[in-house]
Amino acid sequence: MTKVFNNNILQGKVAFVTGGGTGITGGVARAFAEHGAKLAITSRKQENLDAMKAAVEGFGGECFTVAADVRDYEAVERAIAATVEHFGKIDIVVNGAAGNFLCQAEELSANGFGTVVDIDTKGTFNVSRAAFEELKRSRGQIINISATLHYLATPMQIHVSAAKAGVDAITRNLSVEWGRHGIRVNGIAPGPIEDTEGMKRLLMPELREKMMRKIPVGRFGRIEDIENAALFLASDAATYVNGVTLVVDGGSWLLGTSLT
Ligand code: COA
Numbered sequence: 001m002t003k004v005f006n007n008n009i010l011q012g013k014v015a016f017v018t019g020g021g022t023g024i025t026g027g028v029a030r031a032f033a034e035h036g037a038k039l040a041i042t043s044r045k046q047e048n049l050d051a052m053k054a055a056v057e058g059f060g061g062e063c064f065t066v067a068a069d070v071r072d073y074e075a076v077e078r079a080i081a082a083t084v085e086h087f088g089k090i091d092i093v094v095n096g097a098a099g100n101f102l103c104q105a106e107e108l109s110a111n112g113f114g115t116v117v118d119i120d121t122k123g124t125f126n127v128s129r130a131a132f133e134e135l136k137r138s139r140g141q142i143i144n145i146s147a148t149l150h151y152l153a154t155p156m157q158i159h160v161s162a163a164k165a166g167v168d169a170i171t172r173n174l175s176v177e178w179g180r181h182g183i184r185v186n187g188i189a190p191g192p193i194e195d196t197e198g199m200k201r202l203l204m205p206e207l208r209e210k211m212m213r214k215i216p217v218g219r220f221g222r223i224e225d226i227e228n229a230a231l232f233l234a235s236d237a238a239t240y241v242n243g244v245t246l247v248v249d250g251g252s253w254l255l256g257t258s259l260t
Contacts, residue, residue, distance in 0.1 A: 003034075004228060005035060005228070005231050005232075005235065006035075007034070007035060007036065008035065008036045009035050009036065009231065009234075009235045009236070010032055010035045010036045010037035010092075010231075010234060010235070011035075011036035011037075012036070013032075013036070013037045013038070013091040013092055013234075014037065014038045014039075014040065014083070014087045014088075014089050014090050014091050014092070014138075015029070015032045015033075015037040015038070015039055015040065015090075015091065015092040015093075015094060015234070016040045016041075016042070016079075016080065016083050016090045016092070016093050016094070016127075016131065017029040017032070017039065017040070017041050017042070017093075017094040017096060018041075018042050018043070018070050018093075018094065018095055018096055018097035018123065018127055019042075019043055019095075019096035019097035019098060019145075020039070020041030020042065020043065020049075020052060020094065020096060021041055021043040021045065021048030021049045021051065021052045022043075022048050022052075022197075023096075023196050023197065023198075023223075024096070024145065024190055024193060024196060024223055024226050025094060025096025025097075025098075025145055026048075026052055027223035027224065027226060027227045028094055028096065028143075028145075028226060028227050028230040029041050029052060029056075029094070029096075030052065030055060030056060030227075031224075031227035031228075031230065031231055032092070032094075032230070032231070032234065033056045033059075033061035033062070033063060034059065034061065035231060037091075037092065037234075038061075038062045038063075038064075038087050039056055039061060039062065039063045039064070040063075040064040040065075040066065040079075040083040040086070040087065040090070041053075041063065041064075041065055041066075042065070042066050042067065042068045042070075042079045042097075043067065043068075043097065044067065044068075044069050045067070046065070046067045049065035049066075049067060050065065052065075053065050062087075064082075064083060064086045064087065066078075066079040066082050066083065070095075070097045070119060070122075070123030070124075070126055070127055071118045071119060071122060071123055071126070072126075073126045073129075073130065076123075076126045076127050076130045077130045080127075080130045080131050080134065084134055089134060089137065089138050090131055090134040090135065090138060090140060091135075091138045091140040091141070092140055092141055092142075092143070092234050093127060093128065093131045093135065093140070093141070093142045093143070094142075094143045094144075094145065094230065095123065095124040095127055095128065095142065095143070095144045095145060095167070096145040097119060097120075097123050097127075098116075098119060098120050098145065098160075098163075099115060099116045099119040099120065099160075100116065100157075100160050100198060102156040102157065103156055103159070104155070104156055105158045108158065108159060112159060113158070113159045113162070115159075116159040116160055116163050117159065117162060117163045117166065119163075120160070120163035120164060120166070120167055121163045121164075121166035121167055121170070124144055124166075124167050124170050125170055128142055128170065128174060128185075132178070132183075135178070135181075135183045136178075136181045136182070136183060139181070139182030139183065140182075140183055141183060141184040141185065141186070141233075141234065142171075142174065142183065142184070142185045142186070143186055143187065143188060143230055143233055143234065144167050144168075144170065144171050144185070144186070144187040144188075144245075145167075145187070145188055145190070145226075146164045146167045146168055146171070146187045146188065146189040146245050147160065147161075147164040147189055147190065148189045148190075148191055148247060148249055148252070148253040149161040149164060150162070150164055150165040150168075151253050152253065152256055164189075167187065168187060168189075168245050170185075171185055171186060171187040171243065171244075171245055172243050175242045175243030176243065179242055179243075184238075184239070184241065184242045185242065185243065186233050186238075186241060186242065186243065186244050186245065186246065187244070187245035187246065188226060188229050188230060188233070188245065188246050188248060189245050189246070189247045189248065189249065190221060190225075190226050190248055190249065191215075191221050191247070191248065191249020191250060191252040191253065192211060192215065192220050192221055192249065192252060193220065193221040193222065193223060193225070193226065194220035194221065194222065195222055195223050196223065199220075214252065214255045214256070215249075215250050215251070215252050215255075216250055216251035216252065216254070216255065217250035217251060218250075219250065221248065221249065221250060225248050226248055229246050229248045233246065
C-alpha cells in the first residue's frame with residue numbers, strides 16, 4: 001500500500017475490529033496497526049485471527065485476538081472485557097463482521113434473511129452497545145462498514161441490503177445519541193472492490209468489462225481505498241465528522257453499479 005498518512009497518526013490508540021481477520025475489514029485492521037494503533041480483532045474463526053496476528057507482529061505491531069460471534073451479546077461483552085484487560089482501554093471500534101451470499105428473494109429462507117441481519121445489523125448494535133462505557137471513557141469512536149446496495153436496489157441481495165440499511169440507521173442514531181459523550185460514529189460504504197474473495201468469485205470477465213464501463217473513475221476499487229477512508233475517519237483530521245457514511249465507490253452507485 002502506498003502510504004498517504006504519517007505512520008504515527010493512530011499512535012497510542014487501541015482499535016477493536018470485528019471481522020478483522022480477512023477481506024476489507026482485515027485490510028482496515030492491518031492499516032490501523034501500521035499507523036500505530038494497538039489492534040484487537042475478533043471473528044468466529046480463530047485461524048483467520050491467527051494469520052492476521054502473525055502479519056501484524058511481523059511488522060512489529062501488537063495484535064490481540066479473541067474469537068467471538070457478534071450475534072452472541074455475552075460473547076461480545078467477554079471479548080470487549082478481555083481487550084480492556086489486555087490493552088487497558090478501547091478508542092476505536094470497527095464493525096466489519098458481515099455475512100453475504102447471492103440469493104434470489106423467492107429462494108431465500110426466513111432463516112437465511114435473518115442470519116445476515118443478525119450478523120450485520122444486530123452484530124453492529126451488540127458490539128457498539130457492549131463497548132459504550134469504554135468509548136465514553138476514551139471519548140472514542142465507531143466506524144461501521146456498510147455498503148451501497150440499498151441506495152437503489154440490488155437483485156439477489158435483499159438480505160444484505162436490508163441489513164446494511166439498518167447499519168446506516170444505527171450510524172445516524174448513535175452519532176446523535178452518543179455525540180454528547182464525545183463518541184463519534186461514522187460509516188464507510190465501499191463500492192466494487194476487486195481484490196476481495198467475494199468479488200473474485202463474482203467477476204466473470206464479461207461482467208467485469210460491463211461493470212468497468214459504469215464506474216465513473218474508470219477503475220475498480222482496491223482494499224487500500226477503504227483503508228485510507230478508515231484512517232481518515234479514525235484520525236484527528238476528522239474530529240468534526242459525525243453521523244456520516246462515507247461512500248468510497250468512485251461514484252458507481254450513481255450509475256447503478258452497486259455490486260459489492
Ligand atoms: N444461499 C441461500 N441461503 C443461504 C446461503 C446461500 N448461499 N448460505 C447460507 N444460507 C442460509 C442457510 O440455508 C440457512 O437457512 P436455513 O436454515 O433456512 O437453511 C441460513 O442461511 C443460515 O446458514 P448457516 O450456514 O447455518 O449460517 P452460519 O451462521 O453458519 O453462516 C453465513 C452464515 C452468511 C456467514 C455463511 O453463509 C457464510 O459463511 N457465508 C460466506 C462468508 C461470508 O459471508 N463472508 C463475509 C463476506 S462480506
